Amino acid sequence: MRQLFLAMALLVGGAAAQPNIVFILADDMGYGDPGCFNPESKIPTPHIDGLAAQGMRFTDAHAPGSYCIPSRYGLLTGRYPLRAKFAVRKRAAIRPGQPTIASVLKGKGYATAMVGKWHLGFDGGPDFNWSKPMGGGPVDVGFDSYFGIPASLDIPPYYYIRDRRALAPPSGRIGAKNTKGWTDIQGEFWRAGGVAEGFVHEEVMPRFEREAVSYIDGRAAAKDGKPFFLYVAFTAPHTPWLPTKAFKGKSAVDLYGDFVMQVDATVGRIVSALKRNGMGEDTLVVFTSDNGPVWYPQDVAKFGHRSVGPLRGMKSDGWEGGHRMPFVVRWPGRVAPGSVCGQTICFTDMLSSFAEVAGASLPEATVTDSRSIVPLLEGGDQPIRDATVLRLNVSVMREGKWKLIDHLGSGGFSKPRRVKPTEGGATGQLYDLEADLGETKNLWQEHPGVVKRLRARLARYRAIRPR
Numbered sequence: 001m002r003q004l005f006l007a008m009a010l011l012v013g014g015a016a017a018q019p020n021i022v023f024i025l026a027d028d029m030g031y032g033d034p035g036c037f038n039p040e041s042k043i044p045t046p047h048i049d050g051l052a053a054q055g056m057r058f059t060d061a062h063a064p065g066s067y068c069i070p071s072r073y074g075l076l077t078g079r080y081p082l083r084a085k086f087a088v089r090k091r092a093a094i095r096p097g098q099p100t101i102a103s104v105l106k107g108k109g110y111a112t113a114m115v116g117k118w119h120l121g122f123d124g125g126p127d128f129n130w131s132k133p134m135g136g137g138p139v140d141v142g143f144d145s146y147f148g149i150p151a152s153l154d155i156p157p158y159y160y161i162r163d164r165r166a167l168a169p170p171s172g173r174i175g176a177k178n179t180k181g182w183t184d185i186q187g188e189f190w191r192a193g194g195v196a197e198g199f200v201h202e203e204v205m206p207r208f209e210r211e212a213v214s215y216i217d218g219r220a221a222a223k224d225g226k227p228f229f230l231y232v233a234f235t236a237p238h239t240p241w242l243p244t245k246a247f248k249g250k251s252a253v254d255l256y257g258d259f260v261m262q263v264d265a266t267v268g269r270i271v272s273a274l275k276r277n278g279m280g281e282d283t284l285v286v287f288t289s290d291n292g293p294v295w296y297p298q299d300v301a302k303f304g305h306r307s308v309g310p311l312r313g314m315k316s317d318g319w320e321g322g323h324r325m326p327f328v329v330r331w332p333g334r335v336a337p338g339s340v341c342g343q344t345i346c347f348t349d350m351l352s353s354f355a356e357v358a359g360a361s362l363p364e365a366t367v368t369d370s371r372s373i374v375p376l377l378e379g380g381d382q383p384i385r386d387a388t389v390l391r392l393n394v395s396v397m398r399e400g401k402w403k404l405i406d407h408l409g410s411g412g413f414s415k416p417r418r419v420k421p422t423e424g425g426a427t428g429q430l431y432d433l434e435a436d437l438g439e440t441k442n443l444w445q446e447h448p449g450v451v452k453r454l455r456a457r458l459a460r461y462r463a464i465r466p467r
Contacts, residue, residue, distance in 0.1 A: 018108070018227040018358055019331065020219075020283040023101075023350070024270065025075070025231070026263055027068070027117060027152070027238035029289035029326065032309025033260050037326045042305040043257040047268030048328065051287055055330030056339040056377060062346050062390060062398070063291050064369075066322030066412060067315060068119050068152060069093065070392040071290040071347060072233070076100045076120070076141070078351025078370035081392045085466045088121030088151070092136025095467065099366050101354050102142030105229045108360040111219060114138045115211045116148045116233030118161075125150075126157070133164035140164075143231075147211045153204055153235040153242075156193020160207075170194030177240065179255070186294055187255060189239045202242045204235055209266045213273040220277035227282075229354070232270065236263050239294070253305045256295070284331040284357065288347075291315050292322045294413065312439045316412030318396045318405045318429075319439050329377060341376050344398060346388050349373050387457060394462050397454045403439075404454040405429040430454075 032038035034045040036052035037059070064074030070081030073093050077084075077100055086093050094100065102112045122128070123136040138146035147162055157170030174195040179187025190201060212232045219228045236242075236259050243250075243258035247265070251257030267287060274280045292315040295307035313319030327345070329335055352370035355362055362368065371384040383400075390396035395411060397404045405411070406428045408419035421427045426444035430451055433439075444451055 018110070020227050020274075020279055021105070021110075021229045021354055021357065022270065022274070022283055022285045023229075023231045024267055024285070024287045025072075025116075025233045026287070026289040027234050027236060028291065028293050028315055029237055029260065029263065030293035030295060030307035030309070030314070030321065031311055031324050031326050032306045033237075033293070034264075034326050036328070038306065038309040040306070041309075042252045042303060043260045044251070045260065045264040047264045047271065048287055048326070051267070051271070051285060051328045051330045052338075054332070054337050055285075055328060055335045056341055058327040058329070058341050058343075058345055058376075060342055060344045061288065061325050061327030062344070062388060063289075063323045063325050064347050064390060065392045066291045066317055066390070067392075068117075068290055072118075072120055074369075075290075075347040075350055076102070078348045078368040080348060080369045080389050080461070082389065082394045082461055082464055083367070083369075083466055086121075086392075088119065089126050091121055091125070092123050092140070093120040094136070094141050096136075096140070098141070099351070099363055100141045101351050102138070102229060102231070104142070104351065104355050104360050104362065105358050106142050106144070108358045109226055110358065111222075111226045111228040112143045113145045113215050113228065114143045114148065114231045114233070115146075115215065116208050116231075117152065117235050118146075118148055118233070119151045122150065128166075130166055130169040134161065134166070135164070137161070137164065145215075148208070148233070149204065149235065152238055153201055154190040154239045156191055157195065158190075158193070158199050158201070159196035160199065166196065168196040168198065170196045170199075172197055179241075182255075183294075183296065186239060187241055201240055202244065205242075205262060205266065206244060208232065208234065209269055212270050216270070216273040216277060216279070220279065227358075233290075234263060234266070236260075237293070253303045256293075256299075256307075257303075257305065281332045284329065284334075286327070286329050286350075288325050288327040291325075292317065310437055313410055313412070313414050317410040317414050318391055318407075318412065319410055319414065320403075320433070320437070321414075322410075322412055323390050323396075331377060335377050336379060339379070341381070343376055343381065343383055344385060344388055345371075345373050345376070346385070346390075349384070389458070389461050394458060397458045399454055399457070401432050401434040402450055402454065403431045403433050404451065404458070406455065406458055428455075
């Protein structure tokens with residue numbers, strides 16, 4: 001019945017042969033923050049929930065890393081982060097000529113643009129010659145235009161970039177900031193460092209919103225018949241938590257909840273811009289987050305809000321809270337409204353998926369870890385991948401219901417980070433996620449055959465030489 005519905009919707013609704021694609025990436029938002037993924041969330045997210053009601057909600061979607069840089073690399077290149085060496089303070093992470101979502105879509109006639117946080121480095125940093133173009137960034141990997149900032153909003157130097165040039169060099173200096181009542185990496189936290197004249201942290205998210213909406217308006221006015229790909233990478237709700245006046249005090253979860261509400265409202269304004277320009281029916285919209293939140297057990301106890309919902313852990317962890325993401329796809333005429341998919345997907349899958357949507361072929365000899373999710377969007381319910389490698393240090397392997405973490409402890413922010421094995425005890429972690437989504441029962445010693453198989457698969461990936 002679902003396949004029949006989709007076929008009829010395609011004929012009647014006339015979904016575009018090459019739809020526009022808008023990919024919205026939140027920063028440090030938890031699986032349990034949007035209400036559509038966690039009915040007990042204390043934070044209103046009507047616009048994200050609306051996308052889910054109009055499209056498909058993926059309940060087993062994963063970032064390829066549990067923090068910013070590897071997740072963004074895997075998203076754009078379709079490659080696991082283990083295939084790259086990262087030194088983003090000094091050089092660009094994406095090598096020249098490496099196919100990306102932007103370059104593949106551009107090759108099929110798409111206009112391409114990025115707005116927001118890059119965090120994949122530029123060549124020659126961090127002490128740039130500000131009179132010269134910055135190489136290796138978005139416009140060198142397939143984007144026609146870029147407006148944004150180089151990294152997270154708590155990492156100096158702080159300045160805006162338009163295409164290849166800083167709007168103003170970070171020639172000034174700003175002191176560090178923290179907020180009483182939170183840990184030293186929560187609240188209004190940012191680090192001391194260089195800052196451009198006129199750069200104001202609180203104005204960054206509103207500026208990104210205006211740039212994204214302006215781009216959509218511009219594409220509508222161009223009337224050139226070209227579809228477009230717009231990648232919008234928020235700096236929120238990553239620290240510093242800086243909700244604007246319209247959102248301060250509006251949630252039951254203090255600064256964090258207020259900032260998540262602002263993220264949700266920004267999603268709503270971007271989607272509204274599509275509708276206002278008559279593009280709502282011809283645009284595939286994806287909303288997700290790059291990794292889990294910085295949300296400690298004491299925060300759960302204080303506010304009664306579980307930012308990761310039923311999951312364990314948070315940002316940087318090998319546990320599910322670090323890398324299982326809220327993931328919503330709205331595509332009128334192709335994706336059934338209110339549908340849910342429980343198959344495992346990864347950000348790396350976006351390269352193949354968007355290529356298929358655009359009718360593009362990947363360049364020969366392209367090494368990817370990408371599988372198209374289009375069959376799932378069309379109502380299929382068969383696995384698209386037999387295994388998934390997670391985290392930069394190649395320590396997590398997922399195969400069906402089984403998840404192996406090749407060490408004890410979170411490996412990230414949550415305590416205990418590392419646990420020394422006891423004599424005769426487990427040396428790693430194995431969980432049956434179908435029976436134990438919260439990762440409470442370690443089955444390492446009960447299933448030695450599964451452990452052996454998954455460790456062997458991890459070893460093959462560890463043998464890959466990063467480039």
